[in-house]
Amino acid sequence: MRRIPLPALVTGLTALLLVSLVCGVALGDAGIGPADVFRYLRAGLTGGTLPASDAAPYTIVWEIRLPRVVLGAVVGAGLAAVGVAVQAMVRNALADPFVLGISSGAAVGANVVILLGAFAGLGVWALSASAFLSALIAMVLVYAVARSPYGFTPLRLILTGTALAFGFEAVTTVMVFGAARGEAARSVMMWLLGSLGGATWAQVPLAGATVLAGWAWLRARAEPLNALSVGDETAAALGVQPERLRRELFFVTAAVTGTVVAVSGAIGFVGLMVPHVVRMLVGADHRRVLAVAPLLGAVLLVWADVLSRVLLAPAELPVGVITAVVGVPAFLLLMRRGGYAFGGR
Amino acid sequence: MRLELDHVTVEAAGTRLVEDIHVNVGKGQFVGLVGPNGSGKSTLLRCAYRALRPAAGTVRLDGDDLHTMKPRAAARVLAALPQETNAEFDFTVAEVVAMGRLPHRERTAAGDREICDRAMARTGVDHLAERGFLALSGGEKQRVLLARALAQEPQVLVLDEPTNHLDIAHQLDVLSLVRDSGPTVLAALHDLNLAAAHCDVLYVIAAGRIVASGPPHDVLEPELLAEVFGVRAHPVRHPETGAVQLLFDLLPPARKPLPTAP
Numbered sequence: 001m002r003r004i005p006l007p008a009l010v011t012g013l014t015a016l017l018l019v020s021l022v023c024g025v026a027l028g029d030a031g032i033g034p035a036d037v038f039r040y041l042r043a044g045l046t047g048g049t050l051p052a053s054d055a056a057p058y059t060i061v062w063e064i065r066l067p068r069v070v071l072g073a074v075v076g077a078g079l080a081a082v083g084v085a086v087q088a089m090v091r092n093a094l095a096d097p098f099v100l101g102i103s104s105g106a107a108v109g110a111n112v113v114i115l116l117g118a119f120a121g122l123g124v125w126a127l128s129a130s131a132f133l134s135a136l137i138a139m140v141l142v143y144a145v146a147r148s149p150y151g152f153t154p155l156r157l158i159l160t161g162t163a164l165a166f167g168f169e170a171v172t173t174v175m176v177f178g179a180a181r182g183e184a185a186r187s188v189m190m191w192l193l194g195s196l197g198g199a200t201w202a203q204v205p206l207a208g209a210t211v212l213a214g215w216a217w218l219r220a221r222a223e224p225l226n227a228l229s230v231g232d233e234t235a236a237a238l239g240v241q242p243e244r245l246r247r248e249l250f251f252v253t254a255a256v257t258g259t260v261v262a263v264s265g266a267i268g269f270v271g272l273m274v275p276h277v278v279r280m281l282v283g284a285d286h287r288r289v290l291a292v293a294p295l296l297g298a299v300l301l302v303w304a305d306v307l308s309r310v311l312l313a314p315a316e317l318p319v320g321v322i323t324a325v326v327g328v329p330a331f332l333l334l335m336r337r338g339g340y341a342f343g344g345r
Numbered sequence: 346m347r348l349e350l351d352h353v354t355v356e357a358a359g360t361r362l363v364e365d366i367h368v369n370v371g372k373g374q375f376v377g378l379v380g381p382n383g384s385g386k387s388t389l390l391r392c393a394y395r396a397l398r399p400a401a402g403t404v405r406l407d408g409d410d411l412h413t414m415k416p417r418a419a420a421r422v423l424a425a426l427p428q429e430t431n432a433e434f435d436f437t438v439a440e441v442v443a444m445g446r447l448p449h450r451e452r453t454a455a456g457d458r459e460i461c462d463r464a465m466a467r468t469g470v471d472h473l474a475e476r477g478f479l480a481l482s483g484g485e486k487q488r489v490l491l492a493r494a495l496a497q498e499p500q501v502l503v504l505d506e507p508t509n510h511l512d513i514a515h516q517l518d519v520l521s522l523v524r525d526s527g528p529t530v531l532a533a534l535h536d537l538n539l540a541a542a543h544c545d546v547l548y549v550i551a552a553g554r555i556v557a558s559g560p561p562h563d564v565l566e567p568e569l570l571a572e573v574f575g576v577r578a579h580p581v582r583h584p585e586t587g588a589v590q591l592l593f594d595l596l597p598p599a600r601k602p603l604p605t606a607p
């Protein structure tokens with residue numbers, strides 16, 4: 001069995017991510033050439049001076065595109081990491097926060113804050129905290145309903161998640177229309193399918209820090225995750241407390257999903273596909289999977305966002321449409337393969 | 346290391362699965378647990394490797410309460426072979442065996458690899474190291490899981506039906522390997538002849554209670570076997586080794602007494 005050596009893969013993906021970030025900033029419909037983009041980026045990074053005529057395109061690059069692309073990378077990394085965690089937790093490669101309704105649950109929480117206008121002063125913190133709490137509730141609900149004495153059958157889990165996701169989406173839709181601001185329909189699209197259109201620098205620190213912390217936490221538990229993904233009894237025999245680890249995973253997954261959804265809406269299929277592709281590349285060992293998956297997720301989402309901007313420019317598609325176009329066939333393929341051999345050989 | 350189950354009772358969903366069990370496994374002893382399906386063997390073993398917590402009683406390792414020990418510390422001295430092979434993700438054999446190193450501290454990658462290689466060689470699966478676990482046969486899986494338990498470098502081994510899925514040569518092989526590898530062993534076994542040949546002490550469990558215990562040939566008496574397993578046993582001597590073997594057939598159906606003349 002051939003596998004790409006891990007250091008080479010991580011280095012390659014990191015380089016690819018940097019290139020993708022630059023491309024993500026350069027590509028767009030405002031007609032700013034790559035050379036200018038580099039000039040603005042350098043000026044922004046080094047504090048150089050620019051002629052006054054460059055003020056408008058500089059603002060587009062520095063205040064609109066760059067935070068959007070960076071946030072895209074953060075969101076992609078977070079969704080991929082959380083996808084790995086959820087799949088290990090429920091021992092099923094068909095699971096991810098979107099399929100299980102956790103993302104839609106988080107969107108409800110974010111909208112409660114927006115609708116009630118509560119904690120308005122806290123801005124993205126209030127959105128994220130509320131999205132986190134409702135993600136946690138959604139997760140506990142799915143877990144409680146889908147669990148049977150024989151564990152999680154894929155069917156039970158997916159059906160429960162899908163049903164709950166529909167419910168949460170309905171609630172979000174009602175809340176957004178109820179808030180009766182302009183552009184309600186557009187706003188609903190953003191929450192249900194995800195969009196990075198509203199990205200600002202203010203959102204980057206909290207989302208970035210949460211995703212990084214979540215990723216680091218998961219990486220430190222890669223070996224217990226291996227044991228948990230084999231079975232509760234095996235985990236117990238290896239000195240891992242499965243119920244306790246699962247409770248901690250609930251918390252971490254909900255925190256990452258919540259903060260990510262608060263800034264980007266419910267973007268689907270990244271958390272489902274990326275872990276699967278990564279397992280094909282490096283095998284099932286979580287020490288490797290968790291090193292690679294967030295990088296790949298970041299690259300994927302940066303490009304999905306670029307496509308969502310340029311395909312129908314100047315109109316913008318929700319980024320979830322792009323991930324769904326890639327993700328749905330992947331999901332169906334996974335379903336067909338049945339409940340075994342998700343290491344991918 | 347000594348393993349002792351002291352007045353252990355396990356309940357699940359309000360049902361008593363095993364009740365007031367006392368099992369004593371002396372240092373270096375190989376103790377077998379035999380009993381019909383559903384008698385509580387696996388439940389009892391789950392208590393011993395901490396997948397279940399007893400409702401009453403204690404499991405002790407050299408006198409220390411196993412369930413108050415730190416889980417990792419306990420896993421460094423006690424390894425198990427659970428009956429659980431329904432994995433979803435396709436780890437390689439080497440990755441599965443490497444999980445046995447998880448509870449240990451101060452490890453090096455090279456040291457871990459050496460220990461795992463040795464464990465795989467001992468159970469005869471070293472040639473499968475890079476194969477996917479899910480694609481293996483039942484017997485190969487069983488030997489890989491045993492290699493994982495050995496890679497834990499335990500002083501006590503708890504084995505739930507270690508000979509399941511194994512062909513006859515591997516059954517004998519695995520049991521003598523476990524015997525020779527030194528640790529204290531508590532194993533649930535189905536094959537009574539195999540149990541008799543390898544165990545120092547046998548405990549017979551029926552309906553959640555220990556009904557007999559002692560050296561195998563004192564325990565495996567035809568009356569007890571008829572009562573517990575519902576079979577008729579005939580002890581015969583092995584023509585070459587002279588060891589007592591049991592042959593089984595079903596008990597004759599209970600006949601109604603003939604009506605007597607008034």
